[in-house]
Amino acid sequence: MKKALIIQEDIIILRIMERLMLLNSYNCKAIRTISDLNIEDQAEDFDIIISEILFDGIAPLDFVFQIQEIIAHKSLIIVTNMGQDRIKNEILNTNKVEGFFAVPFDLDRIQKLIA
């Protein structure tokens, strides 16, 4: 079974995405902030990470770079409340993310990416 990690502060979006991943036969870990990550997660190799970019104490772009080093994963999708064009372009230009979705977004498009 494939493994996924979801980090979303909004619990409603978190739960909805968790179900979406379950339906697509992923084994899913859903947490609300990066401080909920534990040491075992670092040993995991996730197939996909779906994450927010707004966290205390870390800039969005730094987060995209750092998560690369901290947790092993094959692809990263950003789902965020902050849809400013500048941030979006900066993050997409790093070529480290598979997709960038700012609210409001269509979950069908995310489903296509993870299927």
Add this chain to the structure above:
Amino acid sequence: MFVEILIFIIKLLFLTLFGTWFTIGVSLLYRSRRKHHLNKIETAFAEITSRYLYPLPGEPFDLVRANRSFRKLGIIPGKPGNVQYLIDLMIRTQRSLLGKNYDKLELLYGQIPPYRASQKKLRSKKWHVKARGLREIYEMDQNQYLKEVMREINHENIYVRREAQIAMVVFLGWESFRFIPYLKREMSLWQQIKVVEKLHDLYPIANIKYLKKAYNSEKPYATEFIMRIIRKFELHEEIDFIIKHLDSPNFDTREAAIYCISSFKLSQKQLVKLKSKFMNVGNVEQQVQLLKYINHISGQVDIAFFKLLLYTGNDILKLCAAEILWSHECLEEVEEFYYQQYAVKPQPA
């Protein structure tokens, strides 16, 4: 005697102090419990929504169970605080999603409590409750209440009628412009911007047929509003409407017209029309703005027009025209004007 009074005052102060601490303690306790309870409602709502949107095979969504769990959490008419919290969650969730999930949520919201909570708010006498009810109705796309909403578009309170007008735009889109001539009260600038933005978000493809029905409205705010729509949707074929109002007797209408026309490039014919209107603009500042705009959009400088201004306009316009001619290297015209002001030609030193 003095000591007794002192002791009494000290006792009173202590009593007040302990009283304050006690109140703070109770308030802290209440708040932490309340927050805990609201979190529970949020978690339950998250669980129900996710189960509804993505039911696992062999585990169909159970509406009765969902409603029961809401009731258990205190979502009942007797507790308006809880009901309001749930409504806010519903609006937030629907605003985050697009596509078929958005429509599915709309269906769900029709089947779970609070039944008719927003509609009841419309009957309130307080303006803020009424405005909130209207906002909830359009945010949750409950267009069955269109009639009730329509009644409020001329409400005496600015916020109530603003929300009602936005609701009309959300439900009817471009068709809602049929109602512009019937608006009886002022539409503030902020109100116009809000409505235009909402229209652009929800109905990005313009339907000029309905917009034209509002053209005959004589009210200045309606004219300004239409011009803002023409600008926002880049309706090039409707630029003549803006040009027509450039020399309106109303200052604000002219201001809006100049602001709106600045984002368009004009055809030669329109430019000629604009220039013919120029002298009728009643304010020098606005004339200067227009002059700069004319200079900005014309490829070649219209020497005859600017020269005419040099000799007929007022001092500020003359200066502006001279500046434009000078920057286009028409030095002769400016120098000629300069020297003709003096009876005796000054001799170079």
